[in-house]
Structure formats: C-alpha cells, structure tokens
Amino acid sequence: MSETSKPLAGPDLTQGCDLEEIPDGGTLLGHASGEAVLLVRQGGEVFAVAATCTHYGGPLAEGIVQDGQVRCPWHHARFDVRTGEAVGPPALNPLRCRAVERQGSRIVVGKALPPPPPRSSRSGVESVVIVGAGAAGNAAAETLRREGYAGPVTMIGAEPGVPVDRPNLSKDYLAGTSPEEWIPLRDAAFYAQQRIELLPGTRATSLDPRARRVVLSDGTSRSYGALLLATGADAVRLPIPGGDGPRVHTLRSLADCRGIIAHATGAARAVVVGASFIGLEVAAALRTRGLEVHVVAPEARPLERILGPELGDFVQALHGEHGVRFHLRHTPATIGDRSVTLDDGTVLPADLVVVGVGVRPAVALAEQAGLRLDRGVLVDEYLETSAPGVYAAGDIARWPDPHTGRPIRIEHWVVAERQGQVAARNILGARERFRAVPFFWSQHYDVSVNYVGHAEAWDRLEVAGSVARRDCLVAYRVAGRIVAVASIHRDEDSLRAEVHLEHDDQAGLEALLAGARGEGTSGRASGPA
Numbered sequence: 317m318s319e320t321s322k323p324l325a326g327p328d329l330t331q332g333c334d335l336e337e338i339p340d341g342g343t344l345l346g347h348a349s350g351e352a353v354l355l356v357r358q359g360g361e362v363f364a365v366a367a368t369c370t371h372y373g374g375p376l377a378e379g380i381v382q383d384g385q386v387r388c389p390w391h392h393a394r395f396d397v398r399t400g401e402a403v404g405p406p407a408l409n410p411l412r413c414r415a416v417e418r419q420g421s422r423i424v425v426g427k428a429l430p431p432p433p434p435r436s437s438r439s440g441v442e443s444v445v446i447v448g449a450g451a452a453g454n455a456a457a458e459t460l461r462r463e464g465y466a467g468p469v470t471m472i473g474a475e476p477g478v479p480v481d482r483p484n485l486s487k488d489y490l491a492g493t494s495p496e497e498w499i500p501l502r503d504a505a506f507y508a509q510q511r512i513e514l515l516p517g518t519r520a521t522s523l524d525p526r527a528r529r530v531v532l533s534d535g536t537s538r539s540y541g542a543l544l545l546a547t548g549a550d551a552v553r554l555p556i557p558g559g560d561g562p563r564v565h566t567l568r569s570l571a572d573c574r575g576i577i578a579h580a581t582g583a584a585r586a587v588v589v590g591a592s593f594i595g596l597e598v599a600a601a602l603r604t605r606g607l608e609v610h611v612v613a614p615e616a617r618p619l620e621r622i623l624g625p626e627l628g629d630f631v632q633a634l635h636g637e638h639g640v641r642f643h644l645r646h647t648p649a650t651i652g653d654r655s656v657t658l659d660d661g662t663v664l665p666a667d668l669v670v671v672g673v674g675v676r677p678a679v680a681l682a683e684q685a686g687l688r689l690d691r692g693v694l695v696d697e698y699l700e701t702s703a704p705g706v707y708a709a710g711d712i713a714r715w716p717d718p719h720t721g722r723p724i725r726i727e728h729w730v731v732a733e734r735q736g737q738v739a740a741r742n743i744l745g746a747r748e749r750f751r752a753v754p755f756f757w758s759q760h761y762d763v764s765v766n767y768v769g770h771a772e773a774w775d776r777l778e779v780a781g782s783v784a785r786r787d788c789l790v791a792y793r794v795a796g797r798i799v800a801v802a803s804i805h806r807d808e809d810s811l812r813a814e815v816h817l818e819h820d821d822q823a824g825l826e827a828l829l830a831g832a833r834g835e836g837t838s839g840r841a842s843g844p845a
C-alpha cells in the first residue's frame with residue numbers, strides 16, 4: 317500500500333527549482349537526499365515537507381493544500397506545512413520538514429530541520445483520566461501532551477496491551493497481508509516516555525462525577541480534574557441458538573481478530589453474517605486467505621442503506637467476482653458446530669462464523685454515572701457531557717452537528733480521533749467547537765470507498781462518473797442540498813468535497829459533480845471554498 321517503495325520522482329530539489337514551477341497554493345513533488353519531498357507554496361513563502369503520509373504512506377502530492385495544511389488523499393490526514401505536525405488524524409506522526417533557501421527566483425531545499433520546540437500549557441486542570449484506550453482515548457492522551465499539558469494523564473483500557481489500529485483488524489491484518497507490527501498505534505515505551513500512565517486490561521467500573529472519582533476493576537480508584545469517556549462500542553451478538561458457540565466470532569478487538577485467524581487457519585469454509593462494512597471486509601480478508609465465504613444478510617443489497625443501490629450493487633458484484641457467495645434476504649436461524657441453518661432451511665457448512673451485525677455504544681459507565689443519554693452519551697458542541705468536567709468522544713458520543721443541524725452519533729475511526737483531540741484541547745480550556753465533517757473509508761480488495769459528510773437518509777442520490785469503471789462520485793441530497801459524497805478512485809475530489817462541506821459551499825460541490833460527469837469543470841479547477 318505504501319508509496320515509500322516507489323522510485324523518486326521530480327527534480328532534485330537540493331539543486332533548486334524556479335519559484336514559478338510551484339503553483340501558488342499548490343505543490344511540486346521532488347526529492348532531496350534520497351527522500352521524496354513536497355514543496356508547498358503559499359504566496360511568496362515556500363515550505364518543504366516529506367511527501368509521504370505517516371499514516372499508511374499515502375502520496376501527499378496527490379492530496380490538496382488547504383488553510384496551510386496538506387491533506388492526504390487516502391484517509392484525509394492533515395499536516396501543517398510550516399511545522400510538519402500531524403494536525404488531523406489518522407496520521408499520528410509529523411512529517412519531516414526541510415530548510416528552504418531563496419536564491420533569487422530559485423528555491424533550494426537544504427537539511428532536515430529539527431522538530432519545533434514543545435508547547436507549554438497553562439491549564440490548571442489537576443489531572444486527566446481517560447476511560448477507553450482506543451481511537452478517541454489515544455488521540456486525547458497524545459493531544460494533551462502535544463499541547464504541553466504537564467499534569468498526570470491516566471488512560472484506562474479494558475483491552476490488554478497498547479491501543480491498536482482497529483480498522484486494520486478487518487483488512488490487511490485479518491487477510492494475513494500485513495505484519496503484526498502495523499497493529500499497535502504506539503509501543504509501550506512511547507506512553508512511558510510521554511508520561512501517559514496506561515492501565516491495560518483494566519475496566520472503569522463506576523464513576524462519580526460529583527466526587528470526581530472513578531473506580532477500577534483492580535479495586536483501586538482515581539480522582540481526576542477532568543475525565544474523558546471514550547469507551548467505544550460493543551459488537552452485537554446473535555440471539556439465536558448456537559449464536560454464542562465456540563466457532564462464532566464478532567470482531568472488535570485484536571483478541572477477536574486473533575480468534576478468527578486461529579479458526580480460519582486450515583479452515584475451508586466461513587459464513588459471515590451481516591453485509592455491513594465490517595462483514596464484507598471480513599469476507600474479503602477470508603477470501604484472501606483462500607476460504608470459501610458465504611455472506612448471509614436480511615437486506616436485498618449490501619450497504620444500500622448507507623451508500624445507495626448503485627454502490628451496493630457494485631460492492632456485491634465486486635465480492636462476487638472474488639468468489640463470495642451471497643444469501644441475501646435471509647437470516648440465520650440456528651448455528652451448529654460446523655454449519656449455519658438459514659430461515660428457509662438451507663444448511664451452509666461452516667468451519668467458522670463471523671457475525672458483523674452492528675455495534676451498540678458502550679454507555680454502561682455513563683448510565684451508571686447519571687449522564688444524559690440518547691442512544692449514546694449526549695455532549696455539547698465542546699464535547700462536554702451533562703456532568704461538568706466529564707467529556708465524551710468517539711463511538712459513544714452524540715454531538716450537535718453544525719452541518720446537519722441535528723445531534724448525531726457516528727462510528728468512524730477518524731471522527732473518534734478528531735473528537736479525542738478536540739476534547740483534550742477543551743479539557744485544557746480551549747473552548748473549541750467540534751465542527752469536523754465526518755469521513756470514513758472502507759476497503760474491498762483493491763477498491764477503497766471514501767465517504768465525506770453524513771446522510772442518515774436522503775431524498776435524491778446522484779451518480780457522477782461511472783460506478784462500473786470504478787471512477788465516480790455519488791452525491792446524497794436532502795431537499796436539493798448535497799449533504800454527503802461517496803467516491804471511488806477520485807481521492808482528490810473526495811478531499812475537495814470535504815472542504816466544500818466544511819464551508820457549506822454547495823456551488824463548489826455542484827462543480828465537483830459536473831467535473832466527475834465530464835462536463836468540463838474538473839474537480840481540480842473548481843477549487844476549495
């Protein structure tokens with residue numbers, strides 16, 4: 317997946333290039349001292365940063381520059397072009413910056429620069445406790461330190477070990493095509509060095525917001541100045557005979573994933589229940605492992621409720637081409653030791669069963685603490701719950717979304733991380749509203765579907781480009797307005813759609829669609845708001 321193995325492209329920037337070769341507000345890809353380097357021009361200023369995204373190695377030259385940040389085309393990470401800082405997840409690590417010298421109209425790239433000095437925070441918060449060591453919790457802990465918070469930070473995590481790259485658990489890692497080293501977000505030494513006390517294998521069992529104290533499963537308790545609830549979600553199990561059998565798996569944690577891999581190793585057939593993103597990604601991964609895979613789901617088309625019929629048919633056909641067999645409009649009635657019996661009596665042999673039928677937000681602690689709930693934990697625009705000093709982020713949080721004008725709760729990796737960051741800054745007193753436009757991606761074999769915005773329902777769906785040729789934008793409209801855009805192989809357009817949605821720039825979105833329809837206005841020319 318990474319671009320790092322590609323040969324270096326563009327000019328040797330240590331020899332210099334002309335300022336006019338770099339479009340204002342744009343980029344020029346070159347290299348310096350054996351490393352791919354991206355020059356970014358902002359008026360008369362030019363910055364040089366490493367050209368490879370620190371998340372999974374995406375090609376930043378194919379991204380966009382917006383508000384002094386370069387955005388990665390693959391999963392929309394953002395980096396500050398002045399400092400290289402990874403300001404927007406999913407990237408965690410900064411880009412290396414290089415010195416840039418002006419020699420008349422020539423731009424010459426020099427040595428790698430040292431990282432910027434650490435910030436310092438004057439926050440009076442005595443201590444921060446984070447419950448949940450996942451996407452949101454980890455992002456919050458790292459942000460507290462990046463913002464210069466020097467007080468105690470404790471992260472309590474029910475799973476053993478360090479926080480993991482959860483999206484990979486249904487993709488390359490499950491398929492056996494990525495090594496175990498890709499899975500931890502950080503190693504234990506990182507948390508020690510950052511003075512983040514990580515308590516793995518420990519649950520928070522009760523929370524008293526008035527006393528500002530949380531009780532842990534090891535019998536100890538912690539007081540806190542501020543607390544972040546980031547407990548994520550639990551996979552739903554099937555309430556049918558055999559639904560809790562030893563060969564029936566759900567997939568949320570690394571342990572779940574290892575359990576599936578153990579049963580898949582040497583197995584011949586798998587049944588996946590649920591044609592959700594996770595169910596289908598699991599189907600793809602198990603096909604890559606050579607298993608015969610049957611997908612059972614009650615709907616007529618996979619993913620139709622979220623992506624619409626065109627993309628639903630496409631994704632189904634794609635899996636069909638890879639040998640996945642679908643049993644749609646059916647549900648499993650019982651699960652036996654080596655088989656699944658469907659509601660019409662069909663018996664599917666199965667050495668293992670993976671159930672991907674959705675998740676429930678893990679709100680037990682919030683409920684016990686008396687926080688306001690509504691199909692999740694209700695937070696305000698600063699991500700603070702109904703209890704002062706208690707914040708919530710990630711899959712459990714329902715926040716007032718300024719773009720849809722309604723409280724929404726979303727189960728996306730990048731949203732959870734961005735909320736963790738904003739919650740951390742607000743804990744330190746920033747009073748920053750959470751305004752990010754939701755983004756997620758889903759990988760099926762060599763096709764990634766990117767999605768920006770949020771459309772729980774829509775009254776018109778429009779395909780621009782060709783789904784069959786794997787080159788399209790799909791716009792979801794409510795009362796004529798575009799509220800979300802899905803894309804295949806139009807990564808730059810997906811980034812621009814994100815920017816247009818951030819600015820509620822409907823004209824920009826319409827121009828992007830026109831470009832994808834081939835009406836002469838390309839996505840690039842339409843430009844962000």
Ligand SMILES: Cc1cc2nc3c(=O)[nH]c(=O)nc-3n(C[C@H](O)[C@H](O)[C@H](O)COP(=O)(O)OP(=O)(O)OC[C@H]3O[C@@H](n4cnc5c(N)ncnc54)[C@H](O)[C@@H]3O)c2cc1C
Pocket residue numbers: 447448449450451452453472473474475482483484485486518519520521546547548549567568569594678681709710711712726727728729730732733755756757758759
């Ligand atoms: C297999 C898989 C693949 C996915 N792929 C994608 C993808 O491709 N794109 C995308 O956008 N999203 C994807 N997602 C969704 C994404 O991973 C979640 O939206 C994200 O992890 C939510 O982050 P979170 O911090 O809210 O919760 P989590 O990351 O789940 O972290 C919550 C943590 O809190 C712990 N916890 C719960 N209760 C307690 C307690 N009482 N005490 C202590 N710890 C507790 C949990 O054990 C867990 O470790 C995927 C999810 C899964 C499971």
Ligand code: FES
Pocket residue numbers: 369370371372373374388389390391392393405406407
């Ligand atoms: S590779 Fe850049 S965000 Fe994932």
